[in-house]
Amino acid sequence: MSIISISNLSKAYDDRTNALDEVNLEVNKGEIIALLGPNGAGKTTLISTICGLLTHDTGRIKVDGYDTITEYRKTRRLIGLVPQEIMLEPFETVYDTVRFTRGLFGYPENRKFLEDVLQQLSLWDKRNQMIKELSGGMKRRVMIAKALSHNPKILFLDEPTAGVDVELRRDMWNLVDLLKSNGVTILLTTHYIEEAEMMADRVALIDKGKVIFVENKDALMTRMSKKELTIKFKSPITKIPGSLSNYKLVISKDRLSLMYVYDTKASRTGITRLMRDIADTGFVLEDLETSQSSLEDIFVSLIRK
Amino acid sequence: MNLYAITAIYRFEMARTFRTLVQSIISPVISTVLYFIVFGAAIGSGIQTIDNIHYSAFIVPGLIMLTVLMQSVANASFGIYFPKFLGTIYEHLSAPVSFLEITIGYVGAAATKSFIIGMIILATSFLFVPLNISHPVWMLVLLIINCITFSLLGFIIGILSNNFEQLNLVPMLIITPLVFLGGSFYAIEMLPSFWQTVTLFNPVMYLISVFRWAFFDVADVPLIYSFLATLVFSLICISVIFWIFKTGYKLKS
Numbered sequence: 001m002s003i004i005s006i007s008n009l010s011k012a013y014d015d016r017t018n019a020l021d022e023v024n025l026e027v028n029k030g031e032i033i034a035l036l037g038p039n040g041a042g043k044t045t046l047i048s049t050i051c052g053l054l055t056h057d058t059g060r061i062k063v064d065g066y067d068t069i070t071e072y073r074k075t076r077r078l079i080g081l082v083p084q085e086i087m088l089e090p091f092e093t094v095y096d097t098v099r100f101t102r103g104l105f106g107y108p109e110n111r112k113f114l115e116d117v118l119q120q121l122s123l124w125d126k127r128n129q130m131i132k133e134l135s136g137g138m139k140r141r142v143m144i145a146k147a148l149s150h151n152p153k154i155l156f157l158d159e160p161t162a163g164v165d166v167e168l169r170r171d172m173w174n175l176v177d178l179l180k181s182n183g184v185t186i187l188l189t190t191h192y193i194e195e196a197e198m199m200a201d202r203v204a205l206i207d208k209g210k211v212i213f214v215e216n217k218d219a220l221m222t223r224m225s226k227k228e229l230t231i232k233f234k235s236p237i238t239k240i241p242g243s244l245s246n247y248k249l250v251i252s253k254d255r256l257s258l259m260y261v262y263d264t265k266a267s268r269t270g271i272t273r274l275m276r277d278i279a280d281t282g283f284v285l286e287d288l289e290t291s292q293s294s295l296e297d298i299f300v301s302l303i304r305k
Numbered sequence: 306m307n308l309y310a311i312t313a314i315y316r317f318e319m320a321r322t323f324r325t326l327v328q329s330i331i332s333p334v335i336s337t338v339l340y341f342i343v344f345g346a347a348i349g350s351g352i353q354t355i356d357n358i359h360y361s362a363f364i365v366p367g368l369i370m371l372t373v374l375m376q377s378v379a380n381a382s383f384g385i386y387f388p389k390f391l392g393t394i395y396e397h398l399s400a401p402v403s404f405l406e407i408t409i410g411y412v413g414a415a416a417t418k419s420f421i422i423g424m425i426i427l428a429t430s431f432l433f434v435p436l437n438i439s440h441p442v443w444m445l446v447l448l449i450i451n452c453i454t455f456s457l458l459g460f461i462i463g464i465l466s467n468n469f470e471q472l473n474l475v476p477m478l479i480i481t482p483l484v485f486l487g488g489s490f491y492a493i494e495m496l497p498s499f500w501q502t503v504t505l506f507n508p509v510m511y512l513i514s515v516f517r518w519a520f521f522d523v524a525d526v527p528l529i530y531s532f533l534a535t536l537v538f539s540l541i542c543i544s545v546i547f548w549i550f551k552t553g554y555k556l557k558s
Contacts, residue, residue, distance in 0.1 A: 051398075052398055053399055076401040087393045089391060092320075101400075104313050
């Protein structure tokens, strides 16, 4: 069941750049969907339009069945947004700035709830500190605390781990897991494909304002994924023998390996026959290695198309 | 109506005032005391009375208006410009808040600060001159209306400004001259006839005139004109703000 429904959404900026071009997207309740795409593809524009930061030219956005224009109060209360950039009032304390956001979203102060949010993000000890006194990583946590201050059903994370250290990134992933287990729907934009690969249930690829495809991540990886077998030898290979010419093998730069790419879904991978033919050539094997193409490899190959 | 949002904005803005107490409240009071010394004691010693009112007392309504109008514009314009400058305006735009609620929060806080300053200046005035306010309730009502109206103007300036220079441009180049030339420190009839006519086009003159009436029961222009001028000015400000939020001008692209 979809919680966000976007139909025929278009948006052009003043310079007539088509930031969004007839975008259609359904986001399911409780899922994590990763928006992938190169810089300027329209990911942030799409998020900003759903949240109300930008106006769209045509099309319609519904959040939990409510229209984002005519019923904006209902839709916005459901959404928490963590923007790409850190934007905070430097002279406010951590607690006050989070309480402010909760108030903006129409909720009375709830000290217990805010304490839980700040504890979750390791900010409770710093609640009385001014924002300007915090490190970049801590400020990023405050941005997340603000987005969670009204207990949203949907969370937009726009490049949440850009420029953060390993510890915070890991904390963020743990938090995303926890939110997902609490039924929060998460829409994530990221440049770290590994992040999407690890967290997302579905992946939407956006380029030039268009949604190229939306697909279950695992299905995509299975469909697009190739495996590579690296066969290492004791001594260098100068030329691929004629008996192996049908396998489309590639010699490595150091000439000590042969690479064989195969389709995991094919009825016959050809590996057994290849190994037998290599044994017939008299080459002495040293090692075997297999690797699978990552979401990043798939992403790059799709963008290039 | 999202009352929690209004309260949050109001509280946030008032907290800024108390964080910057010297700049927000003490500084305008010191300026006013200096005006009293310069205009009341030094220059005023050569004027004695205007409309049978001691000059030191005559300038009190003008002094209050001068500070209140400047502070209203400055507070409200800074209040909304700062989130724009920092980028934190994204929160307001993505929250379930209407233009009216945002305006009430910011303008309410700016007007409250100006009103507090106005009252402090009035209290300070009692230390320098004996004052007998003829229409105290009207004086308070007019003070509140002017605080709100000029906070609305400041709010518009804050939204339309692209940088700090523009933020200061309108108060410096428009509000200050209008207040000084609006009879803050003199009666309009003291001007040559040509300048008297020119002054009739200055909206601030009507505000100061009616405010002085509340103090001393004397006015430069008929009261109805002053009330109309205040009403029209407020409506213009509200309409502009409504249009800005409706279209997202300078807020959304």
